[in-house]
Amino acid sequence: MDSTIAKLELYLAEGKIDLLIKECHKILKKKFHPLTAGNLGLGYLKTNKPFLAIKYFTKLLRDHGDDLRVLHNLALAYRATGNIEKAIFFYKKSIHSKDMFYFSFTELIEIFYEKNMTLEAKEVLAKYKEKIAPDLLFFYETAFFDLKFSNIGTFEYQLKKNFKILKNYDEAIKAKKNNFQLRNLMKNLPKYFPPTNFTSTFHINDIVKFQKKYSETMDFITDQFNVVKKINISNSSKKIKIAYASSLFKKHTITRLFKNWIFKLDRNKFDISIIDLNSERDDVYESLFKFANKTIVTNNSFEQNIEKIRNEKFDYLVYLDFHISREAVMMSNFQLAKKQAVTWGHPVTSGSKYIDFFLSSELMENKESEKKYSEKLVKLKNLSIFFESPKFFLNENIKFFFDSKFVNISNLQSSFKITPHEDEIYAEIINKSKNIKIFFLGSVINGHDQFLKKRICKFLHNKSDESRIDFLPRCNNNDFLNYVHYSDFLIDCLSWSGGNTHLEALSLDKPIITVEGNSLKQNHTTGLLKRINMECLIAKNNKDYLEKILLLASSPNLISQHKEVIQKNKSRLYEDMDSIISLENFFLDNLE
Helix, strand or coil, X not given: CHHHHHHXXXXXXXXXXXXXXXXXXXXXXXXXXXXXXXXXXXXHHHXXXXXXXXXHHHHHHHHHCCCHHHHHHHHHHHHHHCXXXXXXXXXXXXXXXXXXXXXXXXXXXXXXXXXXXXXXXXXXXXXXXXXXXXXXHHHHHHHCCCCCXXXXXXXXXXXXXXXXXXXXXXXXXXXXXXXXXXHHHHHHCCCCCCCCCCCHHHCCCCHHHHHHHHHHHHHHHHCXXXXXXXXXXXXXXXXXXXXXXXXXXXXXXHHHHHCHHHHCCCCCCEEEEEEECXXXXXXXXXXXXXXXXXXXXXXXXXXXXXXXXXXXXXXXXXXXXXXXXXXXXXXXXXXXXXXXEXXXXXXXXXXXXXXXXXXXXXXXXXXXXXXXXXXXXXXECCCCCCCCCXXXXXXXXXXXXXXXXXXXXEEEXXXXXXXXXXXHHXXXXXXXXXXXXEEEECCCCCCHHHHHHHHHHCCCCCHHHHHHXXXXXXXXXXXXXXXXXXXXXXXXXXXXXXXXXXXXXXXXXXXXXXXXXXXXXXXXXXXXXXXXXXXXXXXXXXXXXXXXXXXXXXXXXXXXXXXXXXHHHHHHHCCCHHHHHHXXXXXXXXXX
């Protein structure tokens, strides 16, 4: 039986989930074995079949008593089904495991923040504060940056607090004032990946300074691991070996934007591998898995993962969702390929001295934005991507969300990207035009829509105008495209511009008003509009943005004229092989 279990664990480690599930069922037909049932549950969890995972984890608990690791897996499965109450129940039980504490604790806190359960989060942090190494508290402070600001004052206060936390933590750990806690932290970090500072990066302007300081701290921490940081990597094969690393090789914005960096490269020149940083599996994943020369699944220990990747002797490793993935942030403190890069899936510099390049778009950068990188900036041709125009099917039921008595304008970015600095300008749109109704996309965070509306309404001249600010429910992709279709035109966020959202919107000939900013994260839509000769929709500043919105809302003919130009030129946005050739040339020219 030991050899059979070893085979199952190998299937799991190598990402051969279909074989794992098939073998588990074969064994369980003969005799129930807890490790087999556990692996089968993990297989179903990995293939996004949480109800089947729950079936086997529950049977395991019923027949063999509480196992804290199984309790944790049950929490994961219930979270995947959307049953948050059950997920919290099992996380609270598994949190008592010494080995699983940090895993369960972090995921429990994440649920509380996602669901706006602030009091519950504070209670759990207070209850377990003594159990958490003081050095680890830093990660929770920076990761759970409060996105629900009551006003600009609290927003600015939290920014300053984040810098202070980082500075104090950095000084304390480098002075080695907490040696016992530091050793405790080191024992946990190779198997537990702490929260990233993803949410902080949405709002900090001096991003290079902040990210460099954060990266220096992470570099110091990972110096304590028993792994060499830099090595000489030389590939002797004729083809250039490229690896793309992501935790989101599935139906997701990141993969939608960058999957053709994998599919479209010339296979006569390049060997393409993917490094699966614990991605869920779906049809998109399976298509990438089948296409890649090799798939490396990081299921083993941190040290083994690094060794496994280094043994492949990759020429390039490209992180597609660097700031989103806990594992990517940890791994980035080690040289895993001859050259390493990040890109604009999350359009913020890594700050890491181990990352050589930031792959961006020539149309999304300007002289100001070029100052925002610690890496060497590479401005690939056009938009840098090969994006496929979406399929759209009309759903007439969607029109009932809109009001034909008004000009319906929509901001369809995730609402947590809207900072307090933008509140007043949305209110001014309503104040200055009685024929406009503004729609935002509903948030996944409980209560966030009401909170955002309350922030904006503080600046309204007439309370009765609150009814002209509304939220559209979260939906599937086709209904989202119908939101675009039934809007008269779209407006962009000022702090974090739309990429995938507006590539899809322009496929339906919909005008979008944006402002060119001083960073990449503000300039995605600017790049799209430049590509189709629609610079007239790009505002110079907030005042110009407001004026353009009011002008367009007062002129149906102008909206129609813009739609005609977009329809004529939009093909330039999609299936652009020049961008792929530009990427290939980058890989060919930068190995020395």
